[in-house]
Amino acid sequence: MPAVSFQEVSKTYNTFRGTFQALDDVSFDIGRGEFFGLLGPNGAGKTTLISILAGLNRASAGRVTVMGHDVVLDYAQARKQLGIVPQELVFDPFFSVRETLRIQSGYFGVKNNDDWIDEVLYELGLEDKAGANMRQLSGGMKRRVLVAQALVHRPPVIVLDEPTAGVDVELRQTLWQFIAKLNRQGHTVLLTTHYLEEAEALCHRIAMLKRGRIVALDRTANLLAGTASTMLRFKTDDALPPQLAPQARVTGRIVQLKAHDAAEVETLLAALRQAQVRVEELEIGRADLEDVFIEIMQGAEQPAAQGAQGTQGVAA
Ligand SMILES: Nc1ncnc2c1ncn2[C@@H]1O[C@H](COP(=O)(O)OP(=O)(O)O)[C@@H](O)[C@H]1O
Ligand SMILES: [Mg+2]
Numbered sequence: 401m402p403a404v405s406f407q408e409v410s411k412t413y414n415t416f417r418g419t420f421q422a423l424d425d426v427s428f429d430i431g432r433g434e435f436f437g438l439l440g441p442n443g444a445g446k447t448t449l450i451s452i453l454a455g456l457n458r459a460s461a462g463r464v465t466v467m468g469h470d471v472v473l474d475y476a477q478a479r480k481q482l483g484i485v486p487q488e489l490v491f492d493p494f495f496s497v498r499e500t501l502r503i504q505s506g507y508f509g510v511k512n513n514d515d516w517i518d519e520v521l522y523e524l525g526l527e528d529k530a531g532a533n534m535r536q537l538s539g540g541m542k543r544r545v546l547v548a549q550a551l552v553h554r555p556p557v558i559v560l561d562e563p564t565a566g567v568d569v570e571l572r573q574t575l576w577q578f579i580a581k582l583n584r585q586g587h588t589v590l591l592t593t594h595y596l597e598e599a600e601a602l603c604h605r606i607a608m609l610k611r612g613r614i615v616a617l618d619r620t621a622n623l624l625a626g627t628a629s630t631m632l633r634f635k636t637d638d639a640l641p642p643q644l645a646p647q648a649r650v651t652g653r654i655v656q657l658k659a660h661d662a663a664e665v666e667t668l669l670a671a672l673r674q675a676q677v678r679v680e681e682l683e684i685g686r687a688d689l690e691d692v693f694i695e696i697m698q699g700a701e702q703p704a705a706q707g708a709q710g711t712q713g714v715a716a
Pocket of ligand 1: 415
């Protein structure tokens, strides 16, 4: 039995402009003990899928189970299996950190939970904030409390929806060390993130969602190997020649160009030289997950490719 199973999940929202399909026939399983990444641009449907998993939102069609429990028919059992760190910072400003965590423990029927609460506070660098009122905390500290809140009942499945958006580097490291430790101890993790380097470093498998459809699903290593491309990175103040400009990824002065092999690297460099582009700090490296992501998101413009890739690597 998988930890999480999404079976032909679709979601249609009714809006004043008519109906909007946020999820379209999404199916995949997350194995027990897996560290699974769900990636996709803003509006792809990640939070919608997670809110259906959490039982906060109803799918228009399909079925979702957590550790074998249907999230609609067996809501209470399914919810107990889940620790969810929501994307939005929601909290009650009148309670202290410890009170917040005790109340959450009570909600799940967990009594005498202070030892575990202390351990979670320590792991998240919150030990000196236990008595602080929620409203006194900075955004980053509130985010830590949200993580602690999700973990009070030691859920087998931990779900993090963009937990590091707008969060400082220190918290990101603290958080990932702790979550990776819980994953090593057997907890299943489902993560959505904008930080592709985090997903690349942490996730065993990755699904990419675009406009409500799964457009890629595979082991992280396979996704990286699948493009098998070399990236040429350099800095320049000059304009690129017209034959290179459309294929370049430009971030400020940094230009990245993809090459399939050494011969293509030479061709690109020759084209740059001929156009008298002054190249500084040239590096040649492997494509990273961000390159793969951009390629897949662009490729997914052609609807024909979607079904073919969507079923790849789905765990049995
Ligand atoms: N309650 C809602 N009513 C109408 N549309 C919604 C609602 N919630 C989300 N959407 C729309 O569904 C799409 C997916 O949103 P969301 O699941 O939040 O995406 P993501 O988390 O990937 O950014 C977006 O276009 C969003 O505007
Ligand atoms: Mg979201």
